[in-house]
Amino acid sequence: EDKVVQSPLSLVVHEGDTVTLNCSYEVTNFRSLLWYKQEKKAPTFLFMLTSSGIEKKSGRLSSILDKKELFSILNITATQTGDSAVYLCAVANNNDMRFGAGTRLTVKP
Protein backbone atom coordinates (compact mmCIF):
# COMPACT_ATOMS: atom_id res chain seq x y z
CA GLU A 1 0.00 0.00 0.00
CA ASP A 2 1.23 3.49 -0.84
CA LYS A 3 2.33 5.53 2.16
CA VAL A 4 4.01 8.78 3.10
CA VAL A 5 5.66 9.02 6.52
CA GLN A 6 6.88 12.25 8.06
CA SER A 7 9.17 12.64 11.03
CA PRO A 8 9.30 13.94 13.60
CA LEU A 9 5.59 14.37 14.28
CA SER A 10 6.34 17.48 16.30
CA LEU A 11 9.34 19.63 17.02
CA VAL A 12 9.95 22.56 19.36
CA VAL A 13 12.93 24.84 18.73
CA HIS A 14 14.06 28.35 19.58
CA GLU A 15 14.41 31.26 17.19
CA GLY A 16 17.61 31.06 15.24
CA ASP A 17 17.83 27.26 15.29
CA THR A 18 18.08 25.21 12.10
CA VAL A 19 15.62 22.36 11.61
CA THR A 20 15.39 19.41 9.25
CA LEU A 21 12.06 17.78 8.53
CA ASN A 22 11.91 14.33 6.97
CA CYS A 23 9.56 12.68 4.53
CA SER A 24 9.89 9.08 3.36
CA TYR A 25 7.56 7.43 0.89
CA GLU A 26 6.54 4.22 -0.77
CA VAL A 27 4.42 5.13 -3.78
CA THR A 28 3.93 3.32 -7.05
CA ASN A 29 4.50 5.35 -10.22
CA PHE A 30 6.09 8.28 -8.39
CA ARG A 31 5.85 11.56 -10.29
CA SER A 32 6.52 14.37 -7.81
CA LEU A 33 6.92 15.27 -4.15
CA LEU A 34 5.52 18.49 -2.73
CA TRP A 35 5.97 20.38 0.52
CA TYR A 36 3.25 22.59 1.95
CA LYS A 37 3.07 24.85 5.03
CA GLN A 38 -0.24 24.80 6.92
CA GLU A 39 -0.77 27.51 9.53
CA LYS A 40 -4.53 27.80 9.95
CA LYS A 41 -6.47 25.90 7.34
CA ALA A 42 -5.12 26.38 3.80
CA PRO A 43 -1.88 24.54 3.01
CA THR A 44 0.37 26.95 1.14
CA PHE A 45 2.72 25.60 -1.50
CA LEU A 46 6.46 25.60 -0.79
CA PHE A 47 8.26 23.30 -3.23
CA MET A 48 7.72 20.67 -5.88
CA LEU A 49 10.53 18.16 -6.44
CA THR A 50 10.70 15.77 -9.34
CA SER A 51 14.42 15.05 -9.77
CA SER A 52 16.93 13.59 -7.36
CA GLY A 53 19.76 15.65 -6.00
CA ILE A 54 18.59 19.06 -7.16
CA GLU A 55 18.08 21.42 -4.24
CA LYS A 56 15.19 23.81 -4.36
CA LYS A 57 15.68 26.96 -2.32
CA SER A 58 13.50 29.85 -1.26
CA GLY A 59 14.95 32.22 1.28
CA ARG A 60 15.68 30.30 4.48
CA LEU A 61 13.90 27.18 3.24
CA SER A 62 15.41 24.50 1.06
CA SER A 63 14.49 20.99 0.06
CA ILE A 64 16.03 18.05 -1.74
CA LEU A 65 14.77 14.71 -3.02
CA ASP A 66 16.47 11.30 -3.07
CA LYS A 67 14.53 9.01 -5.41
CA LYS A 68 16.85 6.09 -4.77
CA GLU A 69 16.36 6.08 -1.01
CA LEU A 70 12.78 7.38 -1.35
CA PHE A 71 12.91 10.40 0.91
CA SER A 72 13.00 14.15 0.98
CA ILE A 73 14.12 16.69 3.56
CA LEU A 74 12.98 20.22 4.21
CA ASN A 75 15.51 22.49 5.89
CA ILE A 76 14.71 25.76 7.59
CA THR A 77 17.66 27.87 8.73
CA ALA A 78 17.58 30.73 11.25
CA THR A 79 14.03 29.85 12.27
CA GLN A 80 11.58 32.58 13.23
CA THR A 81 8.35 32.42 15.23
CA GLY A 82 6.47 32.90 11.95
CA ASP A 83 7.78 29.53 10.80
CA SER A 84 5.55 27.84 13.39
CA ALA A 85 3.13 25.67 11.41
CA VAL A 86 2.41 22.14 10.29
CA TYR A 87 4.61 21.15 7.36
CA LEU A 88 2.98 18.65 5.02
CA CYS A 89 4.73 16.39 2.56
CA ALA A 90 2.70 14.99 -0.36
CA VAL A 91 3.64 12.52 -3.07
CA ALA A 92 1.87 12.43 -6.43
CA ASN A 93 1.69 9.43 -8.71
CA ASN A 94 -0.26 9.01 -11.93
CA ASN A 95 -3.55 8.82 -10.09
CA ASP A 96 -3.62 11.00 -7.00
CA MET A 97 -1.67 12.81 -4.32
CA ARG A 98 -1.08 11.23 -0.91
CA PHE A 99 -0.18 13.31 2.12
CA GLY A 100 1.80 12.48 5.21
CA ALA A 101 0.42 13.35 8.64
CA GLY A 102 2.65 16.41 8.87
CA THR A 103 5.30 17.73 11.23
CA ARG A 104 4.13 20.35 13.71
CA LEU A 105 6.94 22.88 14.17
CA THR A 106 6.84 25.31 17.07
CA VAL A 107 9.44 28.08 17.16
CA LYS A 108 9.75 29.77 20.54
CA PRO A 109 11.09 33.31 20.88
Added chain:
Amino acid sequence: GAGVSQTPSNKVTEKGKYVELRCDPISGHTALYWYRQSLGQGPEFLIYFQGTGAADDSGLPNDRFFAVRPEGSVSTLKIQRTERGDSAVYLCASSRRGGPTDTQYFGPGTRLTVL
Protein backbone atom coordinates in the same frame (compact mmCIF):
# COMPACT_ATOMS: atom_id res chain seq x y z
CA GLY B 1 -10.16 35.33 -8.33
CA ALA B 2 -6.84 35.70 -6.59
CA GLY B 3 -7.01 32.37 -4.85
CA VAL B 4 -9.23 29.41 -4.11
CA SER B 5 -12.21 30.34 -1.97
CA GLN B 6 -14.55 28.09 -0.03
CA THR B 7 -17.87 28.71 1.65
CA PRO B 8 -19.01 28.45 4.32
CA SER B 9 -15.89 28.64 6.47
CA ASN B 10 -17.69 26.76 9.21
CA LYS B 11 -20.76 24.56 9.12
CA VAL B 12 -22.46 22.95 12.11
CA THR B 13 -25.20 20.47 11.38
CA GLU B 14 -27.08 17.67 13.07
CA LYS B 15 -26.66 14.00 12.39
CA GLY B 16 -28.80 12.91 9.45
CA LYS B 17 -28.93 16.32 7.75
CA TYR B 18 -27.81 17.20 4.24
CA VAL B 19 -24.98 19.69 3.64
CA GLU B 20 -23.42 21.39 0.63
CA LEU B 21 -19.91 22.82 0.60
CA ARG B 22 -18.84 25.19 -2.16
CA CYS B 23 -15.47 25.76 -3.83
CA ASP B 24 -14.47 28.56 -6.20
CA PRO B 25 -11.17 27.64 -7.89
CA ILE B 26 -8.56 30.01 -9.24
CA SER B 27 -9.84 31.50 -12.48
CA GLY B 28 -8.71 29.51 -15.50
CA HIS B 29 -7.74 26.39 -13.56
CA THR B 30 -9.23 23.34 -15.23
CA ALA B 31 -8.46 20.86 -12.45
CA LEU B 32 -10.23 20.86 -9.09
CA TYR B 33 -9.70 18.56 -6.13
CA TRP B 34 -11.55 17.87 -2.89
CA TYR B 35 -9.77 16.60 0.22
CA ARG B 36 -10.86 15.84 3.77
CA GLN B 37 -8.57 16.52 6.72
CA SER B 38 -9.18 15.09 10.16
CA LEU B 39 -7.45 16.43 13.25
CA GLY B 40 -3.77 15.56 13.33
CA GLN B 41 -3.80 14.03 9.88
CA GLY B 42 -2.80 15.13 6.42
CA PRO B 43 -5.45 15.83 3.77
CA GLU B 44 -7.07 12.73 2.32
CA PHE B 45 -8.02 12.74 -1.37
CA LEU B 46 -11.73 12.53 -2.19
CA ILE B 47 -12.34 13.45 -5.85
CA TYR B 48 -10.65 15.13 -8.82
CA PHE B 49 -12.41 17.04 -11.61
CA GLN B 50 -10.93 17.83 -14.99
CA GLY B 51 -13.29 20.40 -16.44
CA THR B 52 -16.86 19.35 -15.78
CA GLY B 53 -16.18 15.65 -15.37
CA ALA B 54 -15.01 13.67 -12.37
CA ALA B 55 -11.73 12.17 -13.57
CA ASP B 56 -11.19 10.22 -10.36
CA ASP B 57 -13.72 9.75 -7.55
CA SER B 58 -12.00 6.80 -5.93
CA GLY B 59 -11.52 8.67 -2.65
CA LEU B 60 -15.19 9.25 -1.90
CA PRO B 61 -15.80 7.14 1.21
CA ASN B 62 -19.34 5.99 0.34
CA ASP B 63 -22.41 6.89 -1.67
CA ARG B 64 -23.48 9.58 0.80
CA PHE B 65 -20.79 11.77 -0.72
CA PHE B 66 -21.24 13.35 -4.14
CA ALA B 67 -19.64 16.28 -5.95
CA VAL B 68 -20.49 18.26 -9.06
CA ARG B 69 -18.85 20.88 -11.23
CA PRO B 70 -21.49 21.60 -13.86
CA GLU B 71 -19.80 24.49 -15.67
CA GLY B 72 -16.19 23.53 -15.11
CA SER B 73 -15.58 26.23 -12.52
CA VAL B 74 -17.39 26.23 -9.16
CA SER B 75 -17.77 22.85 -7.48
CA THR B 76 -20.14 21.67 -4.77
CA LEU B 77 -19.46 18.76 -2.44
CA LYS B 78 -22.70 17.26 -1.17
CA ILE B 79 -23.03 15.01 1.85
CA GLN B 80 -26.30 13.24 2.56
CA ARG B 81 -27.44 11.82 5.90
CA THR B 82 -24.41 13.25 7.69
CA GLU B 83 -22.75 11.21 10.43
CA ARG B 84 -20.57 12.35 13.32
CA GLY B 85 -17.60 10.73 11.61
CA ASP B 86 -17.98 13.16 8.72
CA SER B 87 -16.74 15.97 10.97
CA ALA B 88 -13.50 17.29 9.46
CA VAL B 89 -12.08 20.18 7.48
CA TYR B 90 -12.97 19.84 3.81
CA LEU B 91 -10.29 21.37 1.59
CA CYS B 92 -10.56 22.26 -2.06
CA ALA B 93 -7.58 22.77 -4.37
CA SER B 94 -7.20 23.74 -8.00
CA SER B 95 -4.40 23.50 -10.54
CA ARG B 96 -3.92 24.94 -14.00
CA ARG B 97 -4.01 21.74 -16.02
CA GLY B 98 -4.19 18.86 -13.57
CA GLY B 99 -1.82 15.97 -13.36
CA PRO B 100 0.98 14.90 -11.00
CA THR B 101 3.46 17.64 -11.86
CA ASP B 102 1.03 20.55 -11.76
CA THR B 103 1.00 22.42 -8.44
CA GLN B 104 -2.25 22.34 -6.49
CA TYR B 105 -3.28 25.52 -4.66
CA PHE B 106 -5.55 25.11 -1.66
CA GLY B 107 -8.46 27.08 -0.31
CA PRO B 108 -8.99 27.84 3.39
CA GLY B 109 -11.35 24.91 3.84
CA THR B 110 -14.76 24.41 5.41
CA ARG B 111 -14.82 23.06 8.95
CA LEU B 112 -17.80 20.71 9.16
CA THR B 113 -19.08 19.68 12.58
CA VAL B 114 -21.81 17.06 12.80
CA LEU B 115 -23.47 16.99 16.22
